[in-house]
Amino acid sequence: MISNEVIDKLAAIVGTENISTDTKSLVSGSRDCYYFSPVLIPQLDNKTAEVIVRPENQQQLKAIIQLAVKNRIPITPRGAGTGNYGQGVPLADGILVNTRRMNRLIEVDAEHALVEGGIGLWQVEKAAREVGGELRMYPSTVITASAAGFITGGSGGVGSIHWGLLSEPGNIRSAKILTIEEEPQEILLDTPEELVKILHNCGLTAFVTEVDFALAPRTEWHQYILAFDDIESAVFAGEQLAYDDSLRKRLCSVMESPIPSYFKALVKRNACPEGKSVLFLMTDLAPAGLAHYLASLRATTSFYQPPPTDGERGFQISDFTWNHTTLWAMKADPQLTYLQDAFDRERLHEQIALRKQKFGDQIHLHIEFLKNRGQVSPGGLSIVRFQDRDQLWEIIEYCESIGMRIANPHTHYLDEDSRWYNPAFLAAKQAWDPQNLLNPGHLLSLETAV
Ligand SMILES: Cc1cc2nc3c(=O)[nH]c(=O)nc-3n(C[C@H](O)[C@H](O)[C@H](O)COP(=O)(O)OP(=O)(O)OC[C@H]3O[C@@H](n4cnc5c(N)ncnc54)[C@H](O)[C@@H]3O)c2cc1C
Numbered sequence: 081m082i083s084n085e086v087i088d089k090l091a092a093i094v095g096t097e098n099i100s101t102d103t104k105s106l107v108s109g110s111r112d113c114y115y116f117s118p119v120l121i122p123q124l125d126n127k128t129a130e131v132i133v134r135p136e137n138q139q140q141l142k143a144i145i146q147l148a149v150k151n152r153i154p155i156t157p158r159g160a161g162t163g164n165y166g167q168g169v170p171l172a173d174g175i176l177v178n179t180r181r182m183n184r185l186i187e188v189d190a191e192h193a194l195v196e197g198g199i200g201l202w203q204v205e206k207a208a209r210e211v212g213g214e215l216r217m218y219p220s221t222v223i224t225a226s227a228a229g230f231i232t233g234g235s236g237g238v239g240s241i242h243w244g245l246l247s248e249p250g251n252i253r254s255a256k257i258l259t260i261e262e263e264p265q266e267i268l269l270d271t272p273e274e275l276v277k278i279l280h281n282c283g284l285t286a287f288v289t290e291v292d293f294a295l296a297p298r299t300e301w302h303q304y305i306l307a308f309d310d311i312e313s314a315v316f317a318g319e320q321l322a323y324d325d326s327l328r329k330r331l332c333s334v335m336e337s338p339i340p341s342y343f344k345a346l347v348k349r350n351a352c353p354e355g356k357s358v359l360f361l362m363t364d365l366a367p368a369g370l371a372h373y374l375a376s377l378r379a380t381t382s383f384y385q386p387p388p389t390d391g392e393r394g395f396q397i398s399d400f401t402w403n404h405t406t407l408w409a410m411k412a413d414p415q416l417t418y419l420q421d422a423f424d425r426e427r428l429h430e431q432i433a434l435r436k437q438k439f440g441d442q443i444h445l446h447i448e449f450l451k452n453r454g455q456v457s458p459g460g461l462s463i464v465r466f467q468d469r470d471q472l473w474e475i476i477e478y479c480e481s482i483g484m485r486i487a488n489p490h491t492h493y494l495d496e497d498s499r500w501y502n503p504a505f506l507a508a509k510q511a512w513d514p515q516n517l518l519n520p521g522h523l524l525s526l527e528t529a530v
Contacts, residue, residue, distance in 0.1 A: 082130045082174070086151055090133050090175070093143045098134040098181070105132060109158070110176055114166030116406060118417055119469050119490040124166040129156060129176035136181045138196075138258070138266075138289050145264045145287065148175055148517060155260065156519045157283045159198060159229025162221045164403060166492040167233060167282035171521030177287075179228060186290065189213070192253055194292045197228030202393075204293065209391075213295030216243040216251055220402035228288040231255065235280050238331050238362070238398045240450040241322060243296065247279045248451070253294050257286035259512040267512075277508035282494055284519055285508040299364050300387035301330055303397045305346070306379040307356040311336040311445060314357040315432065317377040321361060322449035322456050327373055331362040333401040336445040339463055342412035343400045351383035358382070360397045402461065405446050409463050419472075420487040421460040421479055423447070428458050434482050439475060441465070493524040 091099045100109060110128040114120040135141045148155040154174030161168060170176050179198030187194040190212040193204050201222045205215045217239030219225050225234070231252055236245040243251055254270035255278060267286075269275050277285055308314040311334075318334040321327060340352035352358055359379070363370060367384060374381075388394035400408060406418040423431050435443060444463045449456055464475065469490070476486045488497045506525070509516075516526055 082151075082153060086147065086153065087131060089147055090131060090144065093140050093147070094133050094135050098136070100132040101130070103128075106130070109161075109178065110170055112158075112161040112163045112166060112168045114164065114169060114492070116164045116403070116410070116417065117166075117490045118466050119472065120166050120492060124169045124171075124492065127169050127171055128173070129170040130173045132176045132178055134178045134181050138182065141177065141179075141182065141287065141289065142258060142264050144175065144177060145258060145260055146262060149260060149262045149264075149515065152515065152517065154517050154520050157228070157232075157287055159226030159233070160200070160221070160224045161229075162219075162225050163229065163233040163282065165282075165489050165494075167494065167522055168229075168519070169492070170519070171492075174517075179226065182289070183226075190295065190297070192292055192294055194290065195227050196290055197226065197288045199227050201225050201227060201230055208293075208295050209298050212298050214298045215239065216294060216296045217246070220398055220404040222398075227291045227293070228255075228283070231279055231291055232281060232283040232288055236450055237402050239296065240448075241329050241332050241456060242451065244451040244454070245280075247276060248453075251294055252279065253292040254290075255288050255292065256290035257288055257512070259286055260518045261512075261514065265512075273504075277504050281505050282519070282522060284494065284513075284522060285505060286512045286518070299328070299330070301362045301364065302366055302370070302387060303383070303385040303395075304361040304363070304370070304381055305351045305383035305397060306359040306361065306374070306377070307353050307382040308359070308379055309356065311357040312429075313378045314359050315428065315445070315447065317359050317379055318447060318449060318458070319428070320377060321359070321373060322458075324373070328364045329362060331360060331398055331401060332449040333360040333405075334358070334445065334447040334449075335360075335405060339405060339409060339444050339446060342405075342408045344408070344412070346383065346397075346400060349383065353380075353382055356380075356382070360401055362397065402448060406461060406463065415466055417464050417466045417472075418446075418489065419443075419460070419462045419464055419475065419479070420489050421462050422452075422485040422487075423458040423460060424483050425455065425457040427483055431479075431482050431484055435479065435484075438478055442467075442471070443475065492522055493527075495523050495525050 156170040182198035219237040249272040
């Protein structure tokens with residue numbers, strides 16, 4: 081239990097208006113989007129921090145870390161709270177540090193954007209576009225998510241079909257961290273070998289204070305939804321378009337019927353015709369240029385939007401892709417949840433057929449084509465009609481037995497599967513957070529070691 085003396089010291093660091101200890105703020109401020117998993121809900125629903133602080137700058141953050149370490153108090157970093165695995169939920173009470181006020185845009189030109197960790201990604205995208213660049217990739221939560229939350233909590237997103245995942249060397253040029261020690265060290269990570277110690281590990285190794293994003297050249301994107309009579313034709317079209325390097329793309333997603341029917345805002349626009357499977361495409365080509373790519377595909381264009389001319393964001397089909405697909409599905413039918421599944425590019429059709437044969441309509445296909453280690457391949461966020469935990473684990477085991485890769489989003493233990501994919505993580509955790517105070521409880525190996 082945090083003493084009143086520590087609370088007073090925290091208030092002195094950030095100012096009384098930037099500290100919360102009332103139950104309502106603690107409950108809402110401690111939650112993230114773990115409700116995407118019906119398995120995680122009962123495990124995490126009553127977990128809250130004892131105090132939430134909102135530092136404005138790195139000096140304040142450093143003072144908070146010093147105080148936490150001196151008093152052996154757990155400390156959890158928080159951006160916008162859109163993480164899906166409960167990875168940002170404080171499991172051992174303590175201090176939750178909301179970073180959203182640490183949001184300076186430090187430097188931006190067409191090549192890169194150097195920002196503080198708490199800045200919103202949309203602000204970065206907007207600033208980048210003003211100087212002739214754009215984010216190489218962003219999560220479908222771009223409007224809300226923070227820079228540090230994305231690089232530590234996320235993996236990739238819109239743009240990954242061309243640029244690969246966050247972990248692809250060069251996408252993140254560098255990041256600055258603070259270690260969790262009585263004298264926190266400020267360390268600049270600027271090689272792929274160093275950066276891998278913080279990417280997609282849910283902020284368990286260090287506090288990220290600054291991120292330097294490499295940018296892509298600004299492009300005017302045309303948005304399309306293509307409708308197909310059956311899912312096989314949609315998948316085939318996805319392969320043709322996704323694997324064709326001559327077609328520049330920011331997004332290529334395939335969804336099986338009835339998933340498109342969950343997208344109420346698109347159904348209203350007649351963009352998702354009843355009973356059809358769909359393909360979402362963002363490309364730099366206007367319809368005349370795209371026509372020959374579509375000539376041999378059995379597709380009907382059900383939605384087209386040219387690039388906005390007013391510099392505003394406008395309607396974005398990406399708001400229905402990546403894990404927003406799951407969000408729309410859950411809104412339409414609360415019994416639905418998801419899997420993070422990756423197919424073998426060479427065995428895609430076989431794996432789809434095998435899984436369909438075994439689980440039928442328990443699973444519907446949602447593929448996001450993305451580049452991984454230089455090759456575009458079919459990743460997935462399949463929609464699952466939830467029965468119970470055993471059903472999910474049976475599906476996961478079966479998928480793995482037929483050569484698919486699953487990153488299980490129904491456990492908050494990151495080392496239970498491939499999300500904790502690099503042994504360098506654990507060494508970094510031990511070096512930078514020797515007392516395991518940074519967001520404890522999310523690593524099975526450290527729990528059982530206690
Ligand atoms: C509808 C929906 C769609 C999504 N789509 C995508 C997608 O397309 N691609 C994708 O990769 N993810 C996606 N996600 C997951 C999530 O949005 C991303 O991971 C997002 O970028 C997280 O940003 P955030 O600011 O909300 O982070 P938070 O949820 O606040 O934090 C995420 C993790 O990072 C840690 N963290 C936060 N800030 C820091 C810091 N300064 N230092 C160290 N650790 C820190 C937290 O402790 C937590 O473990 C989606 C989630 C939802 C709910």
